[in-house]
Amino acid sequence: MGAMFDIDVVVPYLPDLASGLWVTFRLGVISVVLGVVLGLLLALARLSGTRLLAWPAYLYIELFRTTPPLVQIIWFYYGLPPLTGIELDPFGAAALALGLNIAAFFAEIFRAGVEAVPATQWQAAKVLGLGRLDTLRSVILPQAARLVLAPTGTTVIYLVKGTALASAIGAPELLRVGQLVALETFRPVEVLTVIAVAYFVLTYPIALAFMALEKRVARARA
Amino acid sequence: MTGELLLSVRQLVKRYGSTTVLDGVDLDVAAGSALVIIGPSGSGKSTLLRCIARLEPIAAGTIMLDGKFVASSERVGQAQAVAAHDIGMVFQSFNLFPHLTVLDNLTLAPRRVLGLGRAEAEARARDLLAVVGLAEKAEAYPAKLSGGQQQRAAIARALMMRPRLMLFDEVTSALDPELVGEVLKVMRTLSREGMTMLVVTHEMGFARDVADDVVFMDHGRVVERGPPDQLFAAPQEPRTRAFLSRLLGRDGDE
Ligand SMILES: Nc1ncnc2c1ncn2[C@@H]1O[C@H](COP(=O)(O)OP(=O)(O)O)[C@@H](O)[C@H]1O
Ligand SMILES: [Mg+2]
Numbered sequence: 001m002g003a004m005f006d007i008d009v010v011v012p013y014l015p016d017l018a019s020g021l022w023v024t025f026r027l028g029v030i031s032v033v034l035g036v037v038l039g040l041l042l043a044l045a046r047l048s049g050t051r052l053l054a055w056p057a058y059l060y061i062e063l064f065r066t067t068p069p070l071v072q073i074i075w076f077y078y079g080l081p082p083l084t085g086i087e088l089d090p091f092g093a094a095a096l097a098l099g100l101n102i103a104a105f106f107a108e109i110f111r112a113g114v115e116a117v118p119a120t121q122w123q124a125a126k127v128l129g130l131g132r133l134d135t136l137r138s139v140i141l142p143q144a145a146r147l148v149l150a151p152t153g154t155t156v157i158y159l160v161k162g163t164a165l166a167s168a169i170g171a172p173e174l175l176r177v178g179q180l181v182a183l184e185t186f187r188p189v190e191v192l193t194v195i196a197v198a199y200f201v202l203t204y205p206i207a208l209a210f211m212a213l214e215k216r217v218a219r220a221r222a
Numbered sequence: 223m224t225g226e227l228l229l230s231v232r233q234l235v236k237r238y239g240s241t242t243v244l245d246g247v248d249l250d251v252a253a254g255s256a257l258v259i260i261g262p263s264g265s266g267k268s269t270l271l272r273c274i275a276r277l278e279p280i281a282a283g284t285i286m287l288d289g290k291f292v293a294s295s296e297r298v299g300q301a302q303a304v305a306a307h308d309i310g311m312v313f314q315s316f317n318l319f320p321h322l323t324v325l326d327n328l329t330l331a332p333r334r335v336l337g338l339g340r341a342e343a344e345a346r347a348r349d350l351l352a353v354v355g356l357a358e359k360a361e362a363y364p365a366k367l368s369g370g371q372q373q374r375a376a377i378a379r380a381l382m383m384r385p386r387l388m389l390f391d392e393v394t395s396a397l398d399p400e401l402v403g404e405v406l407k408v409m410r411t412l413s414r415e416g417m418t419m420l421v422v423t424h425e426m427g428f429a430r431d432v433a434d435d436v437v438f439m440d441h442g443r444v445v446e447r448g449p450p451d452q453l454f455a456a457p458q459e460p461r462t463r464a465f466l467s468r469l470l471g472r473d474g475d476e
Binding site for chain 2: 120
């Protein structure tokens with residue numbers, strides 16, 4: 001092993017790492033979209049006041065919140081085919097598992113957000129004749145959205161970094177590619193340094209975007 | 223001033239758990255009249271308004287608005303249900319939608335519930351904002367307004383639905399004293415123009431000037447009702463007398 005830290009050895013592999021970054025990006029986007037949509041539905045089911053909806057949602061959330069995402073990824077890759085006949089490639093299995101997992105966290109964030117909007121807002125809407133769905137859509141959710149902005153941003157960043165877990169089943173994302181490059185070059189420290197920077201480059205703009213959103217919202221209603 | 227019967231409350235009972243908060247309330251309100259409800263804190267005034275606004279389920283009794291039922295513990299023959307927006311309510315804490323401009327606060331429900339187009343809803347909103355003296359504030363967010371302005375916007379928002387009955391629950395109690403007058407002025411105008419109103423308030427001057435009748439409530443019951451001159455000058459019930467003397471800072475009025 002070389003005694004000196006020599007970042008140049010990584011340069012020939014940058015195109016490979018870039019393609020890994022691209023896979024990581026797509027994995028992140030797909031699971032966030034899946035997670036937000038499903039999370040919102042789960043939150044609404046829990047808030048519906050209908051046991052038939054609230055209970056399954058509650059079970060789902062606790063199941064996915066309390067088991068490690070790595071276990072879920074491996075399970076969806078190896079466990080789904082024999083049980084259901086549905087076979088997914090590593091990317092598909094990881095996207096599905098991560099999306100379903102993060103949906104449970106989004107659901108709890110969104111539920112807390114909706115519950116944090118004062119009950120008087122529901123009452124004001126009701127005496128104007130607005131129905132439950134109209135009230136939810138136009139009065140409650142926009143206010144809840146402002147409240148959940150910060151925790152949602154944190155969760156998105158957490159998830160994008162968490163896509164690295166997909167390396168365990170061989171999805172060709174950033175960490176997986178990095179591991180292969182490290183094996184080839186015998187320079188794990190240099191490779192991982194480059195990878196860390198790449199994750200930062202991917203996630204920091206997300207942090208900035210959410211901060212900007214929060215500022216805009218604060219200005220709009222002041 | 224008093225027309226035909228608009229609102230009738232019959233033997234209304236409301237309980238929270240084992241506590242009976244409204245204990246057989248009867249109340250008639252004639253179309254076009256203004257009724258002021260007074261009574262000690264905890265006597266059930268807010269609960270009565272909230273039951274009429276259908277914000278609370280009732281345990282027994284019937285509430286009817288012009289022959290249509292608002293709430294009832296029994297089936298009421300063939301009577302139709304009243305439309306939710308026929309009864310407007312204004313709250314002590316304004317409850318404007320903070321994420322919407324004043325204009326959007328006013329137009330949201332008419333567009334969704336009455337199916338008004340944007341232009342029509344905005345025209346109606348600007349007219350009403352002018353009436354309550356907020357023509358300049360249409361584009362402002364609620365947080366930019368004073369309490370008095372917010373409450374006037376809330377009144378305008380309720381009027382957008384053209385309700386047949388307006389409920390006011392201590393709408394000036396959260397306001398700085400110097401802002402009370404501007405809100406009461408709007409309510410006076412509204413009453414003069416023939417709006418039927420049920421007003422819970424501690425503003426005795428307003429009750430004297432505007433109310434056709436004043437109702438005194440205690441322990442979930444209507445104790446006494448009469449025109450303001452009569453009820454304030456010569457209350458018949460000892461409880462009314464005791465309450466008024468406490469409120470007006472006199473010991474007995476004899
Ligand atoms: N949501 C509630 N749960 C339990 N008790 C309530 C609730 N709302 C009101 N009450 C009780 O009902 C009684 C009447 O309250 P309220 O109608 O607010 O009186 P008022 O408006 O005349 O001051 C009070 O004793 C109050 O504690
Ligand atoms: Mg009250």
